[in-house]
Amino acid sequence: MSAELDDLYQEVILDHGRRPRNFRPLPDATARAEGLNPLCGDHYTVYLKLDGERIADVSFQGAGCAISKASASLMTSALKGKTVAEAEETFRRFHAMVVQGDRGQAEALGKLAVLKGVCDFPTRVKCASLVWHTLHNALAGERRPASTE
Amino acid sequence: MSLLAGMARPEPFDVERVRRDFPILRQKVRGKPLVYLDSAATAHKPQAVVDAVARFYLEDNSNVHRGVHALSERATAAFEAARAKVAGFIGAADPREVIFVRGTTEAVNLVAQTFGRTRVGAGDEVLITEMEHHSNIVPWQMLCQEKGAKLEVAPVDDRGDLVLDELERRLTPRTRLLAVTHVSNALGTVNPVRRIVEMAHARGVPVLVDGAQAVPHLPVDVQELGCDFYALSGHKVFGPTGIGALWGKAEHLEAMPPWQGGGDMILSVSFERTVYNQIPYKFEAGTPHTAGAVGLGAAVDWLQGLDRAGAGAHERDLLAYGTARLQEVPGLRLVGTAREKAGVLSFVLDDIHPHDVGTVLDREGVAIRTGHHCAQPVLQRFGLQATARASLALYNTRAEIDALVQGLHRVKEMFR
Numbered sequence: 001m002s003a004e005l006d007d008l009y010q011e012v013i014l015d016h017g018r019r020p021r022n023f024r025p026l027p028d029a030t031a032r033a034e035g036l037n038p039l040c041g042d043h044y045t046v047y048l049k050l051d052g053e054r055i056a057d058v059s060f061q062g063a064g065c066a067i068s069k070a071s072a073s074l075m076t077s078a079l080k081g082k083t084v085a086e087a088e089e090t091f092r093r094f095h096a097m098v099v100q101g102d103r104g105q106a107e108a109l110g111k112l113a114v115l116k117g118v119c120d121f122p123t124r125v126k127c128a129s130l131v132w133h134t135l136h137n138a139l140a141g142e143r144r145p146a147s148t149e
Numbered sequence: 150m151s152l153l154a155g156m157a158r159p160e161p162f163d164v165e166r167v168r169r170d171f172p173i174l175r176q177k178v179r180g181k182p183l184v185y186l187d188s189a190a191t192a193h194k195p196q197a198v199v200d201a202v203a204r205f206y207l208e209d210n211s212n213v214h215r216g217v218h219a220l221s222e223r224a225t226a227a228f229e230a231a232r233a234k235v236a237g238f239i240g241a242a243d244p245r246e247v248i249f250v251r252g253t254t255e256a257v258n259l260v261a262q263t264f265g266r267t268r269v270g271a272g273d274e275v276l277i278t279e280m281e282h283h284s285n286i287v288p289w290q291m292l293c294q295e296k297g298a299k300l301e302v303a304p305v306d307d308r309g310d311l312v313l314d315e316l317e318r319r320l321t322p323r324t325r326l327l328a329v330t331h332v333s334n335a336l337g338t339v340n341p342v343r344r345i346v347e348m349a350h351a352r353g354v355p356v357l358v359d360g361a362q363a364v365p366h367l368p369v370d371v372q373e374l375g376c377d378f379y380a381l382s383g384h385k386v387f388g389p390t391g392i393g394a395l396w397g398k399a400e401h402l403e404a405m406p407p408w409q410g411g412g413d414m415i416l417s418v419s420f421e422r423t424v425y426n427q428i429p430y431k432f433e434a435g436t437p438h439t440a441g442a443v444g445l446g447a448a449v450d451w452l453q454g455l456d457r458a459g460a461g462a463h464e465r466d467l468l469a470y471g472t473a474r475l476q477e478v479p480g481l482r483l484v485g486t487a488r489e490k491a492g493v494l495s496f497v498l499d500d501i502h503p504h505d506v507g508t509v510l511d512r513e514g515v516a517i518r519t520g521h522h523c524a525q526p527v528l529q530r531f532g533l534q535a536t537a538r539a540s541l542a543l544y545n546t547r548a549e550i551d552a553l554v555q556g557l558h559r560v561k562e563m564f565r
Contacts, residue, residue, distance in 0.1 A: 002179065005512045009505075009563055040504055040520040041534035063534055065502035066564070124508060 007117035008124070009066065017066030022059040022076035034145040035134030037126055042068050046134045053083045060131060067118065067127040074112050075131055084139055091132050098128045162459025168544050170195040170451070181514025184549045189334050189493055189540030190518050191384045192365055194448070198388055201447035205440045213439055214413055214430070228439050231446030232429070235394050238449045239379060240370030246402060248395045248429040249442050253361040254284040256380035256395035257328070259432060260357055261288040263405040265326060271297035274323045276354070278303045278311055279530055280333040283523040285359045289328060298325070305530060309336035309485035316345065320352045327356045331363035335524040335538070336485025337493030339367070346375040355401070361385050365542060366464060366491040368457060371396055383441060388448035392441030402428040409434040460543045464492065467541050471550045478557050484536050494539040498557060501564045503537040509563055513556040
C-alpha cells in the first residue's frame with residue numbers, strides 16, 4: 001500500500017470518518033447551510049449557534065465519503081468556542097494547506113493538519129473542503145447550497 | 150479489396166490480440182499495470198481509430214460539402230463514407246437517416262427540441278423510465294416545463310428490470326413520446342426494446358432509444374428494434390469524443406423542423422426566406438466534426454472486422470465471472486442484477502463510501518467510476534447516493550477482474 005495512501009487515510013481520519021464528532025442537528029441553531037458536491041452526491045448540513053461573535057456550538061449532518069465526514073468532524077471539533085474571525089482565519093489556512101498544498105500551515109492548524117495528505121489526491125481535495133465552504137456560507141447567511149464546483 | 154477478402158471470415162476472437170490494438174492499455178499507473186474498468190464512461194481507441202483521425206488531418210483535411218478542390222472532395226467523401234458505415238453498423242435502411250451530432254446528449258436534445266416541440270402540448274405526457282441517464286431525463290423535463298406537459302416515469306424493480314406492466318399502464322392517450330435506454334449505464338440492465346416498442350406503437354406512441362451503452366456490447370439493428378429514433382456516442386464505441394449519431398426514420402426527420410440554423414443546413418438564404426436543405430444536412434448546421442466522423446467510421450470498421458459473436462461470448466464470460474468473483478467479497482452488494490445485463494458491475498462495499506473505494510483501487514492501478522453515474526434517480530430508487538462501478542469492454546480480461554477483487558480486499562483491510 002502506498003505511503004501517500006497511508007498518509008491520506010491516517011488512523012485519526014478513519015476514526016473520525018467512522019465515528020464522527022458533533023454529528024447531530026442543532027435545534028437552537030442561529031445559522032445553517034447546506035453543502036453539495038454534485039460530482040459525487042456528498043451532501044451535508046452545517047449548523048451554527050452564534051453567541052455574539054463567538055461560535056457557541058457547531059455541528060453537522062449528512063452523508064459522504066470518509067474524507068468529507070472526517071473533515072466535518074475535525075472542523076466542528078476545532079471551531080467550537082472560536083470567534084467568527086478565528087474561524088475564517090482557520091478556513092484560510094486549511095484551504096491553503098489542502099488546495100494549494102502549503103504544508104507550512106500544518107503547525108498552526110493543530111489536529112486539522114492530519115488532512116494535509118489530501119493535497120496529493122487532486123480528485124479528493126473537494127471532499128475535504130466542502131464542509132468548510134458550507135460553514136463559510138452559514139457564517140455569511142448564504143441561502144444557496146455551497147458547492148465545490 | 151478483392152471479393153474474397155471482403156467476404157473473409159474474421160479470425161476467432163482472441164482478447165490478447167485485441168489488446169495489442171490498444172497502446173494505451175500497455176502502461177503502468179502508479180507503478181502497477183493499468184486495469185481499466187471504466188469503459189462505460191469512455192472506451193479506449195484502437196490504433197486504427199487514432200491513425201484514421203491523424204491521417205485525415207495529415208492528408209485530407211478540408212471543409213466538407215463546400216470546396217471544388219481535391220482535398221474538399223476527399224474530405225466530403227470520407228465524411229459521407231463514415232455516415233454510410235454508421236448506417237450499416239446499426240442496420241439503418243438509408244444513410245440519410247443518420248445525423249452526425251456531438252453525442253447521445255445532443256441527439257436527445259435535437260429530438261426534444263424539434264420532434265418534441267412540434268408534438269408535445271399542454272397536458273400531454275412524455276414517458277421515460279426510472280433508469281435513464283440524466284441526458285435522457287433533463288431534455289424531456291425542459292420540454293415538459295416549456296409546454297406545460299407532464300413527465301411520466303416507468304419504475305424498475307429491485308433487480309433493476311423495468312416493470313413492463315407499469316410501463317404499459319403509463320402509455321396513455323396523452324403520451325406523445327417514449328424515451329428509453331437500451332442498456333442502463335448505472336445498472337447494466339438490457340431492456341427488451343423490441344417488446345417495448347411494440348407496446349408503444351400499439352398505442353401510436355413513437356419511441357426514442359438511448360443506445361450509448363448498447364452499441365459497444367450488442368449488435369444493434371434499428372429496423373429490427375422497430376424504434377423511431379436511436380442515439381449513440383462515438384467515444385463509448387471505441388471512436389473519438391465529440392462525435393455521435395442520431396438515427397431517425399426518414400419520415401420523421403423530413404417532417405421535423407430544423408434545429409440549429411447556419412451553413413450547410415440550407416439550400417438558399419435571403420433575408421426574406423431560407424429554404425432548408427434535405428436530410429440529413431437539415432440538422433447539421435456549421436462545419437461538422439469531420440475528423441471525429443472519420444474516426445467513428447474507423448471504429449465501426451475495426452469492430453466489424455472482429456469476430457463479434459466471439460467478442461460477445463467473451464464479454465458474457467467476463468460479466469458472469471465478475472459477478473461471481475465480486476459476490477465472494479464479504480460485505481459487497483451488487484446493485485443491478487437484472488436478468489439480462491451488459492458490461493456493468495455496480496456495487497457497494499460494507500458502509501465504505503464508493504469514493505474511498507475508488508481512491509484505494511486507483512493506487513492499485515485499477516480504474517473504476519464512483520458516484521451517481523449521471524443517473525441520480527435510479528440510485529435513489531435503490532436508496533443510494535453513489536455506487537462503485539466497474540464497467541467492462543471487450544478488451545478486458547479475467548485477470549483484470551482478479552486485480553479488482555484483490556484491490557477490494559485491500560480496501561477492506563484499510564477500512565476495517
